[in-house]
Amino acid sequence: MNLLVLGGTIFLGRHVVAAALARGHRVTLLNRGRHGTALFPEVERLVGDRDGDMRALQGRVFDATIDCSGYTPEQVVRSTTALGDGAGHTVFVSSISAYAGFAPDRLYDETAPLAAGHEGYGALKARAEEALLAARPGQAAIVRPGLIVGPHDPTGRFDYWPRRVVRGGEVLAPGRPERPVQFIDACDLAAWCVDLAEARTAGTFNAVGPRMPMRELLEICRDVSASDARFTWLSDETLLALDVAPWTGLPLWLPESDPAFGGMLLADLSRARAAGLRTRDARATIADTLAWTPDADDLAAARPVATLSAEREAEILALPRP
Incomplete structure (x- = not known):
């Protein structure tokens, strides 16, 4: 062709x-x-x-x-x-x-x-x-x-999760653990x-890929990287009150009650499946992402979003909780 x-x-x-x-x-x-x-x-x-x-x-x-x-x-x-x-x-x-x-x-x-x-x-x-x-x-x-998602992503959005989990320790996890996500x-x-x-x-x-719980995605990141990460889940309301930016600050997080975007990760993929779309297990995607080292072309094209910094995450995790 x-x-x-x-x-x-x-x-x-x-x-x-x-x-x-x-x-x-x-x-x-x-x-x-x-x-x-x-x-x-x-x-x-x-x-x-x-x-x-x-x-x-x-x-x-x-x-x-x-x-x-x-x-x-x-x-x-x-x-x-x-x-x-x-x-x-x-x-x-x-x-x-x-x-x-x-x-x-x-x-x-x-x-x-x-x-x-x-x-x-x-x-x-x-x-x-x-x-x-x-x-x-x-x-x-x-x-x-x-x-x-995956290697050569210039935004660094999805990369945030595998690379954050591989660092281990207490990880700030967004929203409801069973909240569905897609990528x-x-x-x-x-x-x-x-x-x-x-x-x-x-x-x-x-x-789009199949829906999975956010909890499962983070657990796969932990399994693939063999890290000691443990997850602390904060509600949508708490994160919004702390001025954490949905989607960019913590990628794949959208407040479920948001009237405009609450259902964005609920796309039906049956038509694409019928037309031949096949997706690998998320473990392969995460392993590829962790194995990827950006080259000169990746760096030249980079336009990273402002994901949550390690310092801000630590500040939030240190706040008293009910």
């Missing part, structure tokens, strides 16, 4: 390229040429700007395109216009953030309402999806991941994106 990858050098895109090359596909990258210039020397590289000049794509013909870097409808229109009929089947990596909201305690599937308007990450992803479907009717797969390994998502391109599968899919 002659495959075009839009992006391809940061996190998920890097895994997509590796998966495609491992299957013997011919890969062409288009990006701005600012990151990962030494990665994948065997691939063809085109330089283009999703917000500007995309002439490098004109006249090119591919069997499939995997778009890892489209964030706005304008960017999608530029690439589809430049490629015309040469895009082949298109796999667009969107986000569950494209949904309008996540009511507490309620599962949601791909028919849930999308965010309105043209402002903010989620709304722009929703409009980008619409732009692609208008340009490529019946020839596109829309993939909506939740939190993507997806970048390797699994990348392999499935290539599957969708190969099979020319069309449709819209929640790209």
